[in-house]
Amino acid sequence: MKAVCLLSGGLDSATCLAWARQQGFEVYALSFDYGQRHRVELSAATRIAEALGAAAHRTAKIDLRVFGHSALTDDIDVPKGRDEAAMSADIPVTYVPARNTIFLSFALAWAEVLEADAIVIGVNALDYSGYPDCRPEFIEAFQTMANLATKTGVEGRTKVKIHTPLLKLSKADIVRLGAELNVPFGITHSCYDPDLTTGHPCGQCDSCILRARGFREAGVVDPTA
């Protein structure tokens, strides 16, 4: 059994990779170099893939800056120090247009070459208030499309299933699951705006705030804090 697992280098995708390994999948980890303002998360992805025993790890270069429109790839400031009401009030400026559609499309290409049975993606409940492409109905529609898109799917040889093990979990639940699966939290990276010299998280962006709260609620110490 082979699975392509999307791996950003963060807590969520590292937990997905560990989950896929526990399920017995041979895991092919896929990261993207999409013009992020920092490379800290790509080097975290490389370390995580190795630590968790991925069969292979590839990084696909794509240029999402060609369409503009995101704080992760543009020069818009990453918002800091927001409470949850502010975070969920609207679609975050860190939204990248059609990002999960693009990422899953690449995963599908690799899955087809590998004749893989599964794609694993770490979308979760906290995200899908703000990101339309994190909702279960999106994932289901992508899976339907995916099995019409490939020769292996159409011939019925290998139908691909999209697994979303974190879909209904809170951040605290993800921390608990990661702890059970021995995810090396110390080498994961969640921050949108790290110190580019040291790689240390800012502690103030939405991602840092949600991570800190997740660890606190799960009663687990975050080794990166």
Next chain:
Amino acid sequence: MKAVCLLSGGLDSATCLAWARQQGFEVYALSFDYGQRHRVELSAATRIAEALGAAAHRTAKIDLRVFGHSALTDDIDVPKGRDEAAMSADIPVTYVPARNTIFLSFALAWAEVLEADAIVIGVNALDYSGYPDCRPEFIEAFQTMANLATKTGVEGRTKVKIHTPLLKLSKADIVRLGAELNVPFGITHSCYDPDLTTGHPCGQCDSCILRARGFREAGVVDPTA
């Protein structure tokens, strides 16, 4: 009305662009630099976008070679001199895994930023014997997924429609339509394996053979022949 139109630089996508202009769309042409073995088609795309009055033309760099498995991006030989039975007997080696899924995903990203109403893609009947991601059921499933993927789709502000004006046309029909729409055939490029010095088509690959037959059947002279 805005449309993102996928533009490879070939006869089919040039005809799609001309069709979209005739329908009254402001056209945003999108090409891909995906590690093709030759750049002849990318320079054809640039000339076509300008000649047909696209509002903008972008080329997104993506690396499909990371997954291997195609004569268009690998070092497998492009088949030459095949008859139609041989062409349609199996999925061609020029097949790129999940290519249209990836291309449409990028088109969707740009459509979201532009709040475009439409995406135009030149899939057609001749292709969909061999390429699963050229079939109408694939296109419909992609459109359903696309409107769940984006904030404009979910909010109902701009539902995107995927237009496939060539879907049921033979190559001769496409040539006739292109002639009606004054497509500058002389600057289109269809060959999988052109002379890299002159840019001239090989005349022997599947794409050259189908193009020649299309012009012949339509009774139109191909200025590139």
